[in-house]
């Protein structure tokens with residue numbers, strides 16, 4: 256038996272990963288690629304929240320809703336389609352993409368990269384050690400020679416209001432795994448989950464009331480939330496902004512739920528969904544055994560190492576570090592940290608300066624995000640307000656998409672808006688936001704421009720094809736050029 260295999264039998268690995276969501280899987284993969292032995296601990300389904308109750312099922316469900324809305328925007332196609340998607344087929348499509356909540360394939364993949372999968376609840380047990388408690392109560396200890404990576408993700412936050420537990424609210428879980436369409440659905444929270452779920456369930460036939468205490472998707476440019484609110488309202492949803500829920504009650508567990516609102520009114524619905532943010536899944540993972548506070552977000556350096564823990568062995572990646580609660584950003588952190596773990600284990604110097612191979616610089620400057628609403632909202636980098644607050648001297652260029660013929664050919668009377676935020680001192684882009692049908696696939700061009708700090712003088716030479724929605728770039732750059740000259 257090889258030395259590595261003997262160590263594994265004794266529970267000793269180079270790297271132990273807690274949580275096998277997209278982030279845990281990626282750090283394991285990168286550590287294996289560096290020639291390290293890896294144990295992965297998962298208490299529920301390999302693939303995590305993203306694969307079964309978040310990104311994948313929500314997008315599988317939203318796509319038919321958006322495809323139908325797109326067809327309605329094209330004369331000649333509109334007349335050939337009905338008003339509502341076929342909900343039975345929509346749910347079947349979702350079930351296909353979540354593999355009927357069966358993670359056999361994902362577990363096989365962990366095996367295929369040469370990592371060992373331990374099913375059970377993982378907890379730190381002092382420096383470089385972790386325990387795994389299986390469902391049957393059996394417990395074993397794992398030792399990590401080089402690193403432990405925490406990738407345990409997040410869970411929904413529920414506000415502390417009277418009646419919340421008895422009202423059996425939906426969270427992102429029922430919002431993505433339900434196969435029945437509630438007649439009336441109240442959604443509390445106007446962030447990403449709230450607006451996507453409102454688009455989805457209104458599109459599938461619910462009467463949705465969206466209750467937001469601030470403007471919708473407040474981390475994006477204000478026009479994004481405004482265009483989404485307008486479109487949801489036109490689709491028949493009741494969008495109420497500047498309102499709080501103060502209590503909920505559901506006296507009959509099989510009956511409707513009643514929400515009390517802070518304007519003194521009440522709202523009755525068949526289901527209520529809370530989309531009111533996330534809490535780190537760090538309460539019960541033994542943080543106290545290494546001097547950290549259970550239940551907190553874990554602060555990390557640019558390589559993913561947890562600050563305030565000595566010895567360069569503990570990493571926190573993905574949602575748990577609160578840098579950017581997005582799958583693609585967490586996977587980027589995982590790839591970066593996996594390579595850093597490999598370099599540290601081999602005693603090689605790190606390339607952890609800005610934009611280096613072992614630095615997550617994009618987390619600070621170029622985080623792309625798409626909300627798959629109708630219209631889609633896509634942004635990267637800073638909003639105008641964030642850029643000004645950060646002290647940049649900026650100029651913003653705003654344009655409606657119907658400036659571009661390509662947009663109008665894509666959808667009759669195309670409704671959408673674009674903004675780019677220019678750093679006047681360096682003449683590069685700090686941020687770009689697109690809102691409109693089909694803009695999700697346009698975002699990567701902006702991400703390349705922002706992350707690459709491409710000078711606007713050069714960007715002028717990146718020609719968009721005629722007649723595509725991307726032609727908006729031509730008009731944005733021309734408008735900026737006019738302003739400068």
Ligand SMILES: Cc1cc2nc3c(=O)[nH]c(=O)nc-3n(C[C@H](O)[C@H](O)[C@H](O)COP(=O)(O)OP(=O)(O)OC[C@H]3O[C@@H](n4cnc5c(N)ncnc54)[C@H](O)[C@@H]3O)c2cc1C
Pocket residue numbers: 273274275276277278279296297298299300301302303304305306308309310311313314375376377378406407408409427431448536539540572573574575579580581582583584585
């Ligand atoms: C409705 C919704 C839609 C979203 N849509 C998108 C989207 O379209 N695009 C996007 O980029 N992001 C989206 N997100 C965000 C995305 O889901 C998260 O950023 C992503 O899942 C984070 O990945 P993770 O691996 O850090 O955590 P998770 O996916 O939460 O995985 C963590 C894993 O760790 C396991 N675990 C937890 N504690 C333990 C323990 N003690 N022991 C063992 N295992 C443990 C869990 O069971 C889970 O499998 C969405 C979120 C929601 C709620």
Ligand SMILES: NC(=O)c1ccc[n+]([C@@H]2O[C@H](COP(=O)([O-])OP(=O)(O)OC[C@H]3O[C@@H](n4cnc5c(N)ncnc54)[C@H](O)[C@@H]3O)[C@@H](O)[C@H]2O)c1
Pocket residue numbers: 414443444445446447448449451466467468469472473499500530531532533579580581624625626627
């Ligand atoms: N397509 C995507 O990329 C996508 C989609 C959905 C979610 N996500 C990510 O998942 C994470 C979680 O999303 P989320 O929407 O749950 O969280 P969020 O933090 O983005 O939004 C939560 C919203 O709920 C509001 N809120 C909080 N407490 C409230 C209360 N008591 N009453 C009323 N409103 C309240 C907040 O003001 C906020 O606007 C986010 O980081 C988001 O970016 C990404």
